[in-house]
Amino acid sequence: xxxxxxxxxxxxxxxxxxxxxLNFCIVNLAPGNPVDMFIDPNxxxxxxxxxxxxxGLNDPLIIQYFKWLWQLLQGGxxxxxxxFAPVTHIIGERIGPTLxxxxxxxxxxxxxxxxxxxxxxxxxxxxxxxxxxxxxxxxTSMPQFFLGLGLIYLFALHFKILPxxxxxxxxxxxxxxxxxxxxxxxxxVLTIAIIGKKIRYVRASMLDVLKQDYLRTARxxxxxxxxxxxxxxxxxxxxxxxxxxxxxIPLLLGGSIIIEQIFQWPGIGQLTMxxxxxxxxxxxxxxxxxxxxIVLATNLFMDILYFVADxxxxxx
Amino acid sequence: MKRMLFINLLTMFVIILSACSSTTNKSDTQxxxxxxxxxTTIAEKIExxxxxxxxxxxxxxxxxxxxxxxxxxxxxxxxxxxIINDSLLDLTExxxxxxxxxxxxxxxxxxxxxxxxxxxxxxNDNAPFTTADVAFTLKxxxxxxxxSTVRIAFVEGLDDAGKIPAGQTEISGLKIIDKQTFEVKSxxxxxxxxxxxxxxxxxxxxxxxxxxxxxxxxxxxDPYFQNPTVTIGAFKYSxxxxxxxxxxxxxENYYLxxxxxxxxxxxxxxxxxxxxxxxxxxxxxxxxxxxxIPITDYETIKNLPNINLTSSTPSEPAELFFNVTKxxxxxxxxxxxYAINRPLIVDQLFKGQADIIDGGVPINHPYYAKETKLxxxxxxKAKQLLQETNWDSxxxxxxxxxxxxxxxxxxxxxxxxxxIAVGVNVKIQKFDFxxxxxxxxxxxxxxxxxxxxxxxxxxLYLTLFQSNNENNFLKYNxxxxxxxxxQGETETDPAKRLVIYNQLQAILHEDxxxxxxxxxxxxxxxxxxxxxxxxxxxxxxxxINKWDIKQ
Numbered sequence: 001x002x003x004x005x006x007x008x009x010x011x012x013x014x015x016x017x018x019x020x021x022l023n024f025c026i027v028n029l030a031p032g033n034p035v036d037m038f039i040d041p042n043x044x045x046x047x048x049x050x051x052x053x054x055x056g057l058n059d060p061l062i063i064q065y066f067k068w069l070w071q072l073l074q075g076g077x078x079x080x081x082x083x084f085a086p087v088t089h090i091i092g093e094r095i096g097p098t099l100x101x102x103x104x105x106x107x108x109x110x111x112x113x114x115x116x117x118x119x120x121x122x123x124x125x126x127x128x129x130x131x132x133x134x135x136x137x138x139x140t141s142m143p144q145f146f147l148g149l150g151l152i153y154l155f156a157l158h159f160k161i162l163p164x165x166x167x168x169x170x171x172x173x174x175x176x177x178x179x180x181x182x183x184x185x186x187x188x189v190l191t192i193a194i195i196g197k198k199i200r201y202v203r204a205s206m207l208d209v210l211k212q213d214y215l216r217t218a219r220x221x222x223x224x225x226x227x228x229x230x231x232x233x234x235x236x237x238x239x240x241x242x243x244x245x246x247x248x249i250p251l252l253l254g255g256s257i258i259i260e261q262i263f264q265w266p267g268i269g270q271l272t273m274x275x276x277x278x279x280x281x282x283x284x285x286x287x288x289x290x291x292x293x294i295v296l297a298t299n300l301f302m303d304i305l306y307f308v309a310d311x312x313x314x315x316x
Numbered sequence: 317m318k319r320m321l322f323i324n325l326l327t328m329f330v331i332i333l334s335a336c337s338s339t340t341n342k343s344d345t346q347x348x349x350x351x352x353x354x355x356t357t358i359a360e361k362i363e364x365x366x367x368x369x370x371x372x373x374x375x376x377x378x379x380x381x382x383x384x385x386x387x388x389x390x391x392x393x394x395x396x397x398x399i400i401n402d403s404l405l406d407l408t409e410x411x412x413x414x415x416x417x418x419x420x421x422x423x424x425x426x427x428x429x430x431x432x433x434x435x436x437x438x439x440n441d442n443a444p445f446t447t448a449d450v451a452f453t454l455k456x457x458x459x460x461x462x463x464s465t466v467r468i469a470f471v472e473g474l475d476d477a478g479k480i481p482a483g484q485t486e487i488s489g490l491k492i493i494d495k496q497t498f499e500v501k502s503x504x505x506x507x508x509x510x511x512x513x514x515x516x517x518x519x520x521x522x523x524x525x526x527x528x529x530x531x532x533x534x535x536x537x538d539p540y541f542q543n544p545t546v547t548i549g550a551f552k553y554s555x556x557x558x559x560x561x562x563x564x565x566x567x568e569n570y571y572l573x574x575x576x577x578x579x580x581x582x583x584x585x586x587x588x589x590x591x592x593x594x595x596x597x598x599x600x601x602x603x604x605x606x607x608x609i610p611i612t613d614y615e616t617i618k619n620l621p622n623i624n625l626t627s628s629t630p631s632e633p634a635e636l637f638f639n640v641t642k643x644x645x646x647x648x649x650x651x652x653x654y655a656i657n658r659p660l661i662v663d664q665l666f667k668g669q670a671d672i673i674d675g676g677v678p679i680n681h682p683y684y685a686k687e688t689k690l691x692x693x694x695x696x697k698a699k700q701l702l703q704e705t706n707w708d709s710x711x712x713x714x715x716x717x718x719x720x721x722x723x724x725x726x727x728x729x730x731x732x733x734x735x736i737a738v739g740v741n742v743k744i745q746k747f748d749f750x751x752x753x754x755x756x757x758x759x760x761x762x763x764x765x766x767x768x769x770x771x772x773x774x775x776l777y778l779t780l781f782q783s784n785n786e787n788n789f790l791k792y793n794x795x796x797x798x799x800x801x802x803q804g805e806t807e808t809d810p811a812k813r814l815v816i817y818n819q820l821q822a823i824l825h826e827d828x829x830x831x832x833x834x835x836x837x838x839x840x841x842x843x844x845x846x847x848x849x850x851x852x853x854x855x856x857x858x859x860i861n862k863w864d865i866k867q
Contacts, residue, residue, distance in 0.1 A: 030751070031747075031750075031751040031754045031755065032748070032749075032750030032751040032752075032753060032754035033750070033754065034750075043389075043467075043787065044469070044476065044477040044478065045786040045787070046475075046476070046477035046479075047463075047477050047478075047479075050460070050463070050477075051463055054463060079536075079537050082380040082381065082388065082390075083380050083381050083542075083558065084381065084383070084536040084537050084541065085537075085542050086537075090558070093557070093558075149588075152589075152592070156592065156596070157592055157595065157596070160596065163598075164585075164589055164592050164593055164596065164598065165585065165589060166560065166583075166585075167560070170372070170560070170561045170563070170581055170583055261586060262586070264559075264560070264584065264585050264586065264589070266557060266558075266559050266560045270559050271559070274378065274559065276748075277748055277749070277750065278380070278750070279750050
């Protein structure tokens with residue numbers, strides 16, 4: 001297992017570099033540039049040129065890329081074009097809230113979707129199953145922004161028990177209860193979207209396994225139904241479930257852009273949006289780089305989990 | 317299964333821990349600001365036990381920078397900078413100058429301006445504000461190696477871009493007389509109001525005693541600008557979390573009347589939440605121009621019992637710009653003007669909260685050409701004009717619209733329908749602003765629509781139409797207009813300038829390189845708890861030390 005992990009980590013390096021090259025090209029190919037944001041027609045052209053020179057935008061692309069790579073090797077992403085703050089600092093501030101939001105939602109999603117999915121499969125074609133599949137269908141189809149706005153209307157404006165957005169009460173005392181209150185709505189929206197999709201996967205995967213012969217054998221030798229379902233069946237159903245949950249992590253980071261906008265959650269989703277609109281290349285490159293690392297790390301983590309779930313999986 | 321559960325619980329635990337650790341960071345910064353308050357008098361202590369007076373202002377775009385000499389034209393940054401920085405003068409909503417750091421600005425020949433500073437003026441750390449700070453700020457901001465938004469190219473000794481020429485360190489037009497007095501000489505005589513606006517109200521200052529040792533090339537990335545605790549203003553910087561909020565607390569060492577409020581918070585939130593948070597009293601007012609309340613919420617907000625709603629003075633209009641190299645005939649441009657149903661846009665889309673004007677100068681501006689006879693909505697006349705010019709109805713005309721401002725996008729949709737109705741084959745294309753500007757600058761458009769800034773100085777509305785201006789993306793070229801623009805810039809008598817600018821606006825109205833579509837009267841929502849203070853297009857914070865709220 002260990003040599004496999006080391007090999008995977010080594011392969012990740014050229015992959016990462018490839019990703020940064022692609023990203024760099026895409027970011028720079030997008031029409032418009034940071035200096036074009038000078039819309040004031042009274043800005044003298046010399047100043048616009050001076051700014052381009054200062055930001056290094058007049059260098060050939062390949063030089064710009066190597067300058068960026070050099071900064072990266074020294075452990076930084078450079079300075080933001082808009083706020084001139086170090087990009088590592090900007091992203092550092094934002095990644096915490098996003099991780100908090102997404103990991104809590106993912107954990108809750110897992111804890112809810114897996115048992116319900118199993119139950120739904122075990123009780124296939126019962127009223128419970130119909131209700132759950134119906135609900136998960138609704139939850140999957142409901143757009144997140146719609147659900148988010150609906151919940152804000154209901155709980156923040158109508159009942160006035162939860163805040164409309166933000167991570168903490170600005171100007172208020174910063175305490176744990178306050179943070180939890182702010183988490184409830186965004187976490188609910190993300191969790192509902194996750195369980196909607198995942199229940200269906202878990203259910204389908206379990207149904208496949210439940211039909212297998214070895215389960216009939218297990219039941220025949222008199223094992224308790226609980227053990228049959230949760231030990232023998234679930235373990236075998238886990239592989240496809242791990243895959244879809246693994247795919248969910250990068251999706252969550254992207255998908256939270258909408259949620260972060262609606263709930264003014266100060267995470268990297270919001271930051272990404274802002275830096276795209278202001279063509280803040282260094283921040284964008286930093287964000288892309290981190291996203292790439294997260295995706296690669298998730299893939300590796302999933303492979304390890306396969307092994308944990310099913311020792312028959314061999315990595316050579 | 318157990319192992320997975322364990323991993324999940326572990327991650328959750330780590331994340332909650334990290335959330336807690338960020339809280340401790342915050343209290344650290346709070347502690348660092350408290351020592352200054354230890355020597356408060358008993359009276360202040362008693363006052364401090366009362367509930368602090370806090371006003372929260374809603375804006376929709378986050379400030380990007382707190383650099384007072386380089387706000388990068390970002391209105392949100394300018395908003396928060398205005399709370400913690402005073403300039404020499406300030407402007408009221410009715411275009412009157414009020415003294416701030418400067419006690420007086422005088423000139424006998426409209427070329428040499430003598431500025432006397434308020435002798436009590438001091439930074440919020442009690443260091444005196446002197447002419448040395450003025451000189452330091454100008455030399456820093458106008459250093460060719462420093463990027464800044466200080467634009468005073470009219471001052472003698474600066475090059476055309478308004479920078480100190482390479483190899484020099486002094487500005488010949490700036491003469492320091494004593495600690496409280498300095499003189500500024502302009503290249504040619506100018507209207508004193510230009511000086512008062514550009515030099516008096518647009519420049520914020522850097523504290524020399526804090527920044528004197530900084531290498532100008534590294535100025536922008538200096539930590540001071542991430543954390544500008546020392547400034548000169550009624551409030552001082554306390555906290556800033558980009559995309560979340562900006563917080564400023566009362567400056568106890570203010571040189572004018574000390575502010576009545578304890579704290580001002582500027583909250584960043586989506587436009588759709590402005591009304592919700594006004595309703596729940598999470599914010600007490602919106603801000604202009606970056607906290608615009610969507611006009612679709614007009615009815616809702618009018619009926620809120622805790623909010624007073626007013627309309628602002630007319631703002632800078634959304635203008636339809638013509639690429640004159642593509643749509644060459646003024647008659648065609650006039651036909652477009654007759655074809656557009658602006659009354660419908662104002663009545664239906666803006667619920668009447670907008671003015672119809674033809675030029676870029678807003679209706680309440682001192683230099684608005686009152687005699688202009690506006691283009692009416694007359695589709696028949698439009699068709700007739702198009703026929704006279706043999707307009708090819710198959711010809712595709714591209715209209716570039718910046719995305720983001722929903723009302724402007726909807727207005728653009730309406731005007732596209734209007735133009736199609738008279739036989740113009742318009743194709744609408746929406747882009748984000750940066751992309752749009754890229755296309756417009758390279759001439760890759762027929763029509764575009766956007767808003768320019770609000771200028772007090774009238775010449776700034778017109779330089780766009782100057783043929784030798786590199787930023788003239790319209791490629792408009794009219795020698796008569798060029799001559800009048802140059803004349804207007806050098807004329808110092810306001811009455812004569814008015815004549816020149818009326819004439820200019822009349823020519824542009826006939827030639828029509830640009831047509832204003834609507835000039836919005838922005839909604840100003842203020843909580844009934846607020847005793848003093850409201851959003852405004854101009855000089856929003858000129859009396860911020862007088863702002864007050866019921867407890």
